[in-house]
Amino acid sequence: MSIDPAEFAARLRAERDDPERAEKLRLDRVARRRKLTLWAGAGALVLGGFVFWLAQVTEGERPANEPFAPGLLQEAMWPPEWPVTEHLPFRNSPAAGWPQADLADGLHPPRAEPVAHLSEERVAQDLETVRTFLREAHTSDEAVTGARPDRALALLAPGDARGDAEDALTRPGPGRDPLRTFTRFDPAEVLVLEDVRARGSMTYEAAPAGGLLVHTDYTFVYAVIQTEGGWEITRGRQEAARVVVRRQLDLTVRPDRKLVLGPAAYLVANDDCAVPDDGYLHPLFSKAAAKAKEQARAKGGASFDPYAPGARLPVPAPGSCPTPTRT
DSSP: OOOOHHHHHHHHHHHHHOTTHHHHHHHHHHHHHHHHHHHHHHHHHHHHHHHHHHHHHHBTTBOTTSOSSGGGSOGGGSOTTSOEESSSTTTTSGGGGSOBTTSTTTTOOOOOOOBTTBOHHHHHHHHHHHHHHHHHHHTSHHHHTTSOOHHHHHTBOSSHHHHHHHHHHHSOBTTBOGGGTOOOBOTTTEEEOSOOEEEEEEEEEEOTTSSEEEEEEEEEEEEEEESSSOOEEETTEEEEEEEEEEEEEEEEEOTTSOEEEEEEEEEEESOOTTSOOOSSBOOOOHHHHHHHHHHHHHTTOOEEOTTOOOSSOOOOOTTOOOEESOO
């Protein structure tokens, strides 16, 4: 059967000029998208059902913190018991919604107001000096990589407190703990990911001897990976661990804008207590942390929540090693 070219061309023109053609095409596209959405939803249900089935049939045969077929699920959907990776190191942590410590709102000073003989401008400058010290002591590359935090030290006034801090950095050991003033990790052991989270507060008042007395209370959360030999949970994604450090420190800003260290307390969640005092934090990764928690539970050891609010930090008993309930 032959087709008359003139008739065929006329039919094409009629279809092109049909006022309902655009609506028909739109409806066709909608129908196609609905089909694709239904197929995608069905695929997700099948995948989710398979993962659930796999979890059920392997229950009791593997630890809860050991991932099974992690590549089948988006990491954000992993069970909370599974370890985190460098891709989403703050998954299932309260710190996931906290600001980065090196950003303006991470260590945000309070609003400055005149105090005693100090003007509003001077108070604002003093609070910024305290903020700079906290950043240099606890989030700078020099501090967290275990180097000498010279910029933080330069802000301290000469005297016994600064001398003790420098001595602890040079000769760490019992009674000489640089972690009292600085947050430090051993670079041969772990690498700190850049996204350090922080939340807390500053309050201030006039110092009895002059200057500004600033009370700081901040919680820092660090994500780390092993320098060598880390567990690659999924392709290209190494296991990460979190370390939570809550710090309370009083600092007096002198008239010359140098800082005097005052009373200090700190509490660390996820630090290997079995390592001798060497001036570094030693994070435990998922398998070692689970083992340590089981051992502590068997011995009736104390536990604590590093995110729990409290006016003052609890003081662990000498020689004790409380385990965190979470990081």
